[in-house]
Structure formats: structure tokens, C-alpha cells
Amino acid sequence: MSGGSVVVVEELVKSFGSGAGQLVAVDKVSARIEPGTAVALTGASGSGKSTLLHLIGAIERADSGSVLVDKVEVTKLGRRALAEYRRSVGFVFQRYHLLPALTAEDNVAAPLLPFRVDFDKRQRARELLDIVGIGDRHTALPSQLSGGQQQRVAIARALIASPRLLLADEPTGNLDSARTTEIIDLLLTLRDTHGMTILIATHEQDVATRCNQSIHLQDGRIV
Numbered sequence: 049m050s051g052g053s054v055v056v057v058e059e060l061v062k063s064f065g066s067g068a069g070q071l072v073a074v075d076k077v078s079a080r081i082e083p084g085t086a087v088a089l090t091g092a093s094g095s096g097k098s099t100l101l102h103l104i105g106a107i108e109r110a111d112s113g114s115v116l117v118d119k120v121e122v123t124k125l126g127r128r129a130l131a132e133y134r135r136s137v138g139f140v141f142q143r144y145h146l147l148p149a150l151t152a153e154d155n156v157a158a159p160l161l162p163f164r165v166d167f168d169k170r171q172r173a174r175e176l177l178d179i180v181g182i183g184d185r186h187t188a189l190p191s192q193l194s195g196g197q198q199q200r201v202a203i204a205r206a207l208i209a210s211p212r213l214l215l216a217d218e219p220t221g222n223l224d225s226a227r228t229t230e231i232i233d234l235l236l237t238l239r240d241t242h243g244m245t246i247l248i249a250t251h252e253q254d255v256a257t258r259c260n261q262s263i264h265l266q267d268g269r270i271v
């Protein structure tokens with residue numbers, strides 16, 4: 049994990065539907081995110097936070113505009129390069145999305161399972177669980193873990209590809225305020241120790257004020 053990505057978004061547009069039912073979810077958004085910073089993406093529900101994260105992570109394709117990550121024009125990548133780019137980005141979701149039948153360490157290692165790597169995947173998973181503070185629970189199933197612990201597993205899983213960019217979509221949306229503080233502490237520590245760039249969608253002002261910068265969306269536009 050060496051350094052963070054610089055992300056430059058220019059005139060990005062994404063709409064859903066067509067004709068009278070068309071909805072512009074992201075409307076000509078331009079922004080620059082400096083490497084090694086944590087940026088909060090704020091705005092009411094439906095303001096376009098998730099869609100913007102999906103465009104940056106290339107989970108969805110923009111209608112127009114560009115996403116540049118470390119000078120790579122993500123919006124122009126072919127299928128193979130796009131898959132590789134997606135794997136290089138870490139994603140954390142509100143609902144953790146852990147596989148219920150797998151232990152914590154197997155959930156963390158899961159993204160690497162299809163690939164040949166020159167290290168022990170389980171060993172690396174355990175190291176990451178140590179980093180996120182639950183190394184002692186590596187054999188637990190998700191159902192045996194609290195919400196905050198499950199989110200730590202999900203963060204460890206996001207780290208397995210050594211991302212320079214971490215996209216977190218309301219990562220504390222299901223947690224109480226004490227757990228929220230702990231998870232944000234963890235994300236900011238990862239920024240500081242690994243120099244990672246972190247984008248956090250949130251509607252909690254407390255979370256936003258702890259970040260280096262805030263981007264506020266309203267109806268798909270930066271305000």
C-alpha cells in the first residue's frame with residue numbers, strides 16, 4: 049500500500065431512465081481529490097452520492113464527462129483494463145456485504161480466490177484483520193460478530209488488493225455513534241499510515257467535519 053490516488057472528475061453526467069421519466073443522478077460534477085486525503089461526500093438521500101462513487105469506482109458507466117485516477121482515464125478503459133481497475137479500488141458498503149457462510153478471514157481473502165498470488169492469502173487476511181483491530185476473531189462467522197466488527201471485516205476485505213483509493217458508501221449508516229467514531233478513526237488511520245485516498249459518502253455532519261474536505265451534493269450537483 050504505497051501512497052494514495054489523485055482523482056479528477058470533470059463534467060461528469062449520469063442519468064437513469066429516459067424521456068419524461070429521465071432523472072439526472074449526477075449532473076456535471078467536477079472535483080479534484082488530492083492523494084492521501086479523506087473527502088466526505090455529503091448530501092440528502094437521493095442527491096447522487098452513491099452514483100458518484102459508482103462512477104469513480106467504474107461500477108457504473110458515465111453518460112459523459114471523465115474520471116481520471118492517477119492519470120488513467122477510467123471512462124475510456126476497455127473491458128480487461130476496466131476489470132483490473134475495479135479490482136484495484138477498495139469498496140466499503142453500509143450493509144457490509146459479507147458472505148454469511150465464510151469466516152472473517154475467508155471473507156477477507158475472498159476477492160483474491162480466483163487469482164494466483166505469491167503469498168499466503170489466509171495469512172495476509174489475518175494480518176489485515178489485525179490491522180483493523182479484530183485479529184482475534186479471524187475464525188468467526190459474520191453472524192457471530194457485531195455490526196461494527198462486521199464493518200471492520202469488510203474494511204479488511206477492501207484492503208486485500210492494497211488499494212490506493214478506498215470508496216466508502218455510508219460505512220457508518222448502520223452503526224451507533226460510538227461505533228461510528230471507531231470506524232471513522234480506523235479509516236483516517238489507514239489514510240495516515242498508508243497514505244490512501246478515501247472518499248466517504250455520509251449524511252452525518254460529525255463524520256464530514258473529520259475529513260480533509262467536503263463535497264456537498266444537491267440534486268446531483270455540487271453546491
Ligand SMILES: Nc1ncnc2c1ncn2[C@@H]1O[C@H](COP(=O)(O)OP(=O)(O)O)[C@@H](O)[C@H]1O
Binds near residue numbers: 071
Ligand atoms: N439504478 C438506478 N435506476 C434508476 N434510478 C437510480 C438508480 N440509481 C440511482 N438512481 C436515482 O438517482 C438519484 C441519486 O441516487 P443515489 O446516487 O443513490 O443517491 P444517494 O446515494 O445520495 O442517496 C436518486 O434519485 C435515485 O433514485
Ligand SMILES: [Mg+2]
Binds near residue numbers: 217249
Ligand atoms: Mg447512497
